[in-house]
Amino acid sequence: MFGPGWSLSPRAYRVVRERISIPVSGGVDLAATVFRPDDDGQFPVILGVHAYDGAMQSTPSMPQALQGANAQAEAGDPRFYARRGYVHVIVNARGTGGSGGTYQHYGPRDVDDVVEVIAWLARQRWSTGRVGMFGMSYFSVAAKQVAARNPEALKAVFAPYGYTDFYRDKFFHGGILARSFVTSWSSHLAGVRVEGWSRRNLGDGEFGRRLEELRADADIMAVAQLAAAIAAPDEGPNPLIVDVLLNPLDGPYWAERNPDLSAVQVPIVLGGCWGMYGLHLPGEFRAWERITAPKKLFVGPPIYVDRPVYQYAQESLRWFDHWLKDNDTGYLDEAPIQLFLPGSDGEWIEAEQWPLPQTRWQSFYLHRDGLLSEHEHWPHEGATSYEDNTFNKRGAITFTTPPLVERTTILGHATLTLHAATTDDELLVFASMWLVDADGSRSMLTRGWLRGSMRTVNRELSKPWLVHHDFTDRKPLEPDTIHELELNIAPTAIVLHPGQRLELQISSSDEDDAGTFMDLISQGHLLRQSPSWISVYHDEDHPSTLRLPVIEGNRIGTYLSGGVPARPSAGPVRSSTNEW
Structure with missing residues (x-):
């Protein structure tokens, strides 16, 4: 892609793929796959972190619309970036896939790991020391958490489609448990070994008492998957499900996971589509409101993105070229907010603030x-x-x-x-x-x-x-x-x-x-x-x-009459129009 006054990093390299382990605190190694240019030079690094099947993130596959089987393929195309002079690294979170340790469900230890990984990547022989983060959904949420820590080597984030309040956006809409999401989502975590928050923080006595309350809750016990998790609270992903059930009010469990958006100083791209109103979209507008760093926001047609993710490769490259390679792609000169209008003839609105001032x-x-x-x-x-x-x-x-x-x-x-x-x-x-x-x-x-x-x-x-x-x-x-x-x-x-x-x-x-x-x-x-x-x-x-x-529009409102002018009713014949 190029414009009249700018161009993106060209496709110039063949790609080398390596599977490595990255050491983090506590003697834990994280499983990672590295895609880098087949060259002895140094390149910026793009990082993605997830808790799903590692092979799914980089297996060559013809993209398809989002569905249950492919929903976790959210890393983007690592070969796209590597061919254009970037190192793309995809890492399994602690306690998932081939990574060691136990998973905290986006907990502080999980975020600490990513901060350490970024510092490690900046020191590698093939790295320029500049790191960006990319990806949708899980990748986006993790990137926002890390951006709130502002690690020194992290210079840019492209993180659309990511909720920013675990309680309100993901698990308890309006205080109502999203029970299908918690059970289906947790089942897709690859080989997960969960470190339960509630048992550790509440103690065995209070933990057991609250479990008994769950067993007496007819609404919860009517859902077979929830009843099964309560019956075996330490098996597989069940500690995560039980943590959600034992924290039905907003409180410490959720606060530990929600990023401090006001602390983000890393340049960031936010966004989503109008169709993801039940998960990501409200959090992206919250992030736009609270983040003061250089930022962009887009909301596209209500169709999400295909899996594997590729639709925003070119746009993200414009962002990373600017911040990681000092290549002015003109991206910052464009309106910071761009919104697609469903029902129009493909119109987009450009704006400087949200809500739109004409609202x-x-x-x-x-x-x-x-x-x-x-x-x-x-x-x-x-x-x-x-x-x-x-x-x-x-x-x-x-x-x-x-x-x-x-x-x-x-x-x-x-x-x-x-x-x-x-x-x-x-x-x-x-x-x-x-x-x-x-x-x-x-x-x-x-x-x-x-x-x-x-x-x-x-x-x-x-x-x-x-x-x-x-x-x-x-x-x-x-x-x-x-x-x-x-x-x-x-x-x-x-x-x-x-x-x-x-x-x-x-x-x-x-x-x-x-x-x-x-x-x-x-x-x-x-x-x-x-x-x-x-x-x-x-x-x-x-x-x-x-x-x-x-x-x-709607300047004069709707019409209870239907907006159709009334036809004259039958009446006496007028002899002259003057009589009207």
Whole structure:
């Protein structure tokens, strides 16, 4: 790739592959694969760290769309970088694959190892002493953790698609356990030997007491994989699963793993796609807000990237050439934020700040008969109810706008305020936004979550467009009492065209059909086993409201009439137009 005033490192080398061991503290060796130019010179190093099958990361394979079998192939193409004058090193985390020691699930010891690996790489004969980090998902999360430590030799990071809050982004959406993700993800960790955090930090007595509480939890024990992990808490990846279950509130376990984003001084590229709203996307916007180092942010079409990862090879090379080779590729001259607009004709928005300064949050009120409208509530509109019953029906209610009459672009964070009552002492809210085409077909855009007992809002840390819950305690709901619940809807973007509509679906489960593999990732949460009826109130005294980030269009709003001019009704014949 090249431009009028710049060019990237050319493809100039053949590639040498070596399998090595890298020593770290405690007498542990980490298994690594090195791809370097077939040359005696010195080159910058690109590092990737993971906990998956090592062979998967570099096996030549024709890329395919993301699916369960190939999801862990996230390192990028090491031969691409080596051919262009870089050494690409892929390392298995401690306690996984061929690496020694025990795994801490992104714990402080795991991060210490990577800091030591970077210093080791900088000293090698084939290294210039400059190191970058690259990769998606696991690789991205690990890179952000390390960047917060600012090791001397780490000069640049290209780390899109990486959550930054283990509790909120990955395992407990809105305080609700993502039970399918924790069990499926942990099963893909290669030969993992987990050092459990809870037994070590709580002590055997408290650890055993909390395990008994889990065994008495009907919601948890209804999931066979979770029950099996609790029955054998020390086997295979089970210590990791048990750690997640024993830490259902935000606290020390999660704080140890979340990177201090404000400490990052390493130049970094962030990003993702609009489809990964259930895992990576919220964390990337959080990182953009808190990191003050030189940074870029992109969000692409809602399709993630193929596996093995290759789509961002050229763009990452522009970043690494600039910071690791002093080759000005013009990358820093371009807008720092670049956002794709789904539903457009391939448009991208360029911006300097987030949220976009032209954003206006438009209130859409939930009304009777499933209406979602900018019109405020009428008196005594009442409530809409649904049943959540594992023995009978897990229901849902929907609220839909009239057809839009002008092109409208929604882009950013949305929030939802619900006034709701339940016959139970707990209420799980799954709020999903759907695009409805003129023919009635639906496709999911994004989702929000909240466990009702964890509804307390931290006003000091909240913004008008982003609600902050501490998730540090539970306050059971009083049955048959109206409670106000505020929740975030994960960032989204869509260009709506005349005739299309937006739909908000409220449920206490997420068992609707997944349209894509990415929708599936956002599903599979722990559900209630206690039957209940839920009512969402929408009237003058209980204004349940969805606030949408509009950056274009909908200037005069939707029309309850449908936006179609009325035809004249039949009446007496006029003898003259003057009579009008």
